[in-house]
Amino acid sequence: MKSKRIILLLMSILMITVLVGCSKENSTVKKEDFDASIYANNDFLITPNELKDLLGSEELVVLDCNKPDFYNKQHIPGAVSIGFHAFSDKTGKPGDSGWGTLVKKEELKSRLEALGVDNDKTVVFYSNVFKGPGADGRAVWQLKQAGMDNVKILVGGLSYWNELGYETTNEASEPIPTSGLVLKDYDDSYSATKEYIYENLGKQVLIDVRTEKEYKGSQKAGEPRGGHIKGAKQLLWTALLNENGTPKSPDEIKTIMADMGVSPKDDFTVY
Numbered sequence: 001m002k003s004k005r006i007i008l009l010l011m012s013i014l015m016i017t018v019l020v021g022c023s024k025e026n027s028t029v030k031k032e033d034f035d036a037s038i039y040a041n042n043d044f045l046i047t048p049n050e051l052k053d054l055l056g057s058e059e060l061v062v063l064d065c066n067k068p069d070f071y072n073k074q075h076i077p078g079a080v081s082i083g084f085h086a087f088s089d090k091t092g093k094p095g096d097s098g099w100g101t102l103v104k105k106e107e108l109k110s111r112l113e114a115l116g117v118d119n120d121k122t123v124v125f126y127s128n129v130f131k132g133p134g135a136d137g138r139a140v141w142q143l144k145q146a147g148m149d150n151v152k153i154l155v156g157g158l159s160y161w162n163e164l165g166y167e168t169t170n171e172a173s174e175p176i177p178t179s180g181l182v183l184k185d186y187d188d189s190y191s192a193t194k195e196y197i198y199e200n201l202g203k204q205v206l207i208d209v210r211t212e213k214e215y216k217g218s219q220k221a222g223e224p225r226g227g228h229i230k231g232a233k234q235l236l237w238t239a240l241l242n243e244n245g246t247p248k249s250p251d252e253i254k255t256i257m258a259d260m261g262v263s264p265k266d267d268f269t270v271y
Contacts, residue, residue, distance in 0.1 A: 065127035065135035095224030147184030
């Protein structure tokens with residue numbers, strides 16, 4: 001299967017979460033029935049049950065990608081707040097060259113070590129996908145570019161975690177810094193440049209995963225220009241999710257993508 005290229009934002013298939021106020025663990029916890037093994041590429045998925053069994057371990061780092069006010073209301077015990085652009089270069093303003101792209105390798109190493117991340121711990125990201133674009137997906141995608149194979153995204157995020165009745169808290173957690181993290185040179189196949197997009201216009205499917213209003217010209221989300229890339233099709237990224245934040249089945253996803261003109265063997269770009 002060819003690689004799927006992404007401009008700034010993908011991993012949409014697995015983002016998460018509606019915050020419903022602070023709660024404690026429910027005595028009638030529901031049994032999880034989500035089977036991640038049905039997905040062909042599932043190495044970066046971790047289910048709530050699997051994460052629950054790891055909570056409290058020194059070999060686990062949980063990173064909350066919600067906005068700070070959401071984190072302060074409710075988060076998974078032990079999770080550290082990192083926000084939306086934890087690993088992105090925000091020099092200048094949106095639209096400037098390089099804005100929002102992955103920071104340089106030495107800077108990324110420094111930021112990750114400050115969060116307690118190394119090459120051996122299981123690093124789990126989650127966010128509130130229904131209140132804002134899945135920053136957990138962005139983070140996992142960015143670290144995959146740097147060759148990290150120990151990063152995971154929580155299936156269903158906080159919405160599914162809550163649905164199962166698992167514990168949450170509003171007590172903030174601080175990271176325990178580490179050292180010795182080794183990163184690989186960035187793998188360019190995970191992303192698409194403007195030049196790549198231009199060269200492939202009309203040759204492969206280009207999918208705009210923003211809202212229909214943004215696709216049609218709204219700049220309320222901070223876009224420096226209105227509209228969309230010529231020839232791009234619009235597919236709201238949450239269309240790939242169930243109401244509780246879990247990804248739809250492989251067959252459902254294949255059907256949705258087929259309607260976009262994409263089969264599993266095709267190369268395509270998402271932005």
